[in-house]
Amino acid sequence: MKTKLNYRLFFVAIFILFVRFFSFAAEKWSVREVRAAGPEEEKFFSRPVDLEIDKERVFILDSQESTIAVFSFEGKRLYNIGKYGRGPGEFIHPADMSLGEEEIAVLDSEDFKVLLFSTAGSYKDGFRVGFRGHRLLRLSKDKFMISRLPRQKENNTFLLYCFDRQGKWQFQAEKVSSTESGAYDYFLFQHWLVKLEEKAVLLKPFGSELAIFLDENGRRTKTLKPTPDYPTLWFKPPLSRVKNIQGLFWSAALSGDNFYFILPGKMEDGDLGPSNRVAVVNFDGQLRGVITFPLTISKLAVLKNRIFVIDEAAQLRLFDLFKSD
Amino acid sequence: MRQVIGVALLVLLAVGLLVLPLVVAAQSNSDHCYDEWERCRARAFESDAGWFKTALMLTICDIALGKCLLKAA
Numbered sequence: 001m002k003t004k005l006n007y008r009l010f011f012v013a014i015f016i017l018f019v020r021f022f023s024f025a026a027e028k029w030s031v032r033e034v035r036a037a038g039p040e041e042e043k044f045f046s047r048p049v050d051l052e053i054d055k056e057r058v059f060i061l062d063s064q065e066s067t068i069a070v071f072s073f074e075g076k077r078l079y080n081i082g083k084y085g086r087g088p089g090e091f092i093h094p095a096d097m098s099l100g101e102e103e104i105a106v107l108d109s110e111d112f113k114v115l116l117f118s119t120a121g122s123y124k125d126g127f128r129v130g131f132r133g134h135r136l137l138r139l140s141k142d143k144f145m146i147s148r149l150p151r152q153k154e155n156n157t158f159l160l161y162c163f164d165r166q167g168k169w170q171f172q173a174e175k176v177s178s179t180e181s182g183a184y185d186y187f188l189f190q191h192w193l194v195k196l197e198e199k200a201v202l203l204k205p206f207g208s209e210l211a212i213f214l215d216e217n218g219r220r221t222k223t224l225k226p227t228p229d230y231p232t233l234w235f236k237p238p239l240s241r242v243k244n245i246q247g248l249f250w251s252a253a254l255s256g257d258n259f260y261f262i263l264p265g266k267m268e269d270g271d272l273g274p275s276n277r278v279a280v281v282n283f284d285g286q287l288r289g290v291i292t293f294p295l296t297i298s299k300l301a302v303l304k305n306r307i308f309v310i311d312e313a314a315q316l317r318l319f320d321l322f323k324s325d
Numbered sequence: 326m327r328q329v330i331g332v333a334l335l336v337l338l339a340v341g342l343l344v345l346p347l348v349v350a351a352q353s354n355s356d357h358c359y360d361e362w363e364r365c366r367a368r369a370f371e372s373d374a375g376w377f378k379t380a381l382m383l384t385i386c387d388i389a390l391g392k393c394l395l396k397a398a
Contacts, residue, residue: 049371063371095367109367132363134370149366151359152390182366182387183380190370238377247376264376271375298373 026229027289029280031307031319036075043075043316051310052099053301054119058308059104060316061097066090068097068104070121073306075318081121082106089123091115098138098195105144107136114144114163127167137193137200141165145200145218149189150178159189160200160218173218174202187237187245194254196283203252203259206245210285211259224285231279231290233264235272250274255302258282262297263290274298274312291321354397362390 036043046064053059057078058071066084071077081104083090093110103124106115114136115126129146137145142165150157158172178185192203202212210230213222226232226248233247249261250273258280265275278291278300291307295317299310307319365386369379 047371047373093367095371110364132367134367152362152387182362182383182390186370186380186383235376237380239380267375269375271377273375 026279026287027323029289029291029321029323031291031293031321033294034075034306034318034320036316036318037072038076042077043071045069045310045314045316048299048310048314049095050097051299051301051308051316052097053303053308054099055303057119058301058316059097059099059119060310061094061106063094066092066094068094068106068117070119071316073303075316079121081117082115082123086111088126089115089117095133096136098136098144098193100138100141103138103141105136105138107133107146109133114146114167116165125165127163127165129161129163129167131161135191135193137195139195139200140198143170143198145193147191147193150176150185152178152182152185153180154178159191160202160214162218171218173214174212181239183237183239184242187242192252194252194259196254201254203249203261205249205252205264206247208246210248210261210281224281224283227285227287229287230281231263231277233272247272249279251299253299253301256304258288260291260300260302262300265296289323293319355394358390358393358397361393362386365389 045060045062047062048060049063050061056073060069062069068081070079091106091108093108094106095109096107098105102119104117104119109132112130113126113128116124118124131148133146134149135147139145144163146161147159148161155177157176159174159176161172162170164170176189187206190205194201194203199216200214208225209223210226211224212220215221234244235247236244247264250264251262253260261279263275263277263279264272267273274296276293276296279287280289282288296312297309301308305321307321309317311317366383369382369386
């Protein structure tokens, strides 16, 4: 009787483990390239620094060409937004952009300003920020978050600054102190900003914090750490006094209920850079799947099953996502 | 006594007038150094080079900053 009960318990335990394993295991997803409309040569860029999408268009910020190239979802080049200069609607060195409802904000890190355009391309407005911004996030029509990396040996400063549409300072968040090394600061403070319901999420490619959710005043509400099944890359940076660092992603995007992290990998020259794999993580930090591309990608934007990527040759390419059998 | 104080004040004023522009110049020179360093750092970030190369570029930016600050001093 006792042996029979033990057998039953054993099988129940095995069944529970089986169900847990298959319900939590990350799925393997793959993609199929979609042939884009329009001439191939129009899809190459000099220095694409950001890729974003709305419901019908793809926007690519090219910092070298000082313009935003706009494409249809089929990959046809439609028009450009902005040009080089110091006048209204012109920028010297666009470092980042952020897309909102019918409006696109561009951060000029050389002229210390934010420019606002309609998504159709006309210049609307702008404001000065008084420092060299690193990343920009348009939280709402009247709320813009700009990040600033600390200067060497700068203590107790802030990473994030929020402004209204007139350029009036609202609040600052994420206190930081720099080290003596710019390279070490890079591994400490490098980040991406994405928007979730008019609030900012700070994504960190290095360290133990993958995503930091902030409230409307920039205070931390939740921190996601990589789960044990997240494909982390540990490496020793070329810095004395610095031990191993946890490399989490190359670049990232948010779409629907998931973050999409381009995973780091070994490049041809032995350096660590982007790979052909993307980790899909939900807002609870659970790894939902890993997408494998046929080529290395450096930037991506996702809308349902359509994925827009910039490849290693700085070319825009389109893919459809499907789950493998 | 009054004369001595007057002379001392004049000397201080003259020294102040001589030194102040130098201090301001040094300050603006160091500001220029940090400005160049930030520009160098921004270029390293957007180069899309791998993590090791980026770290190397940032170290070069630091060395250039050190040199610039030494010159400005």
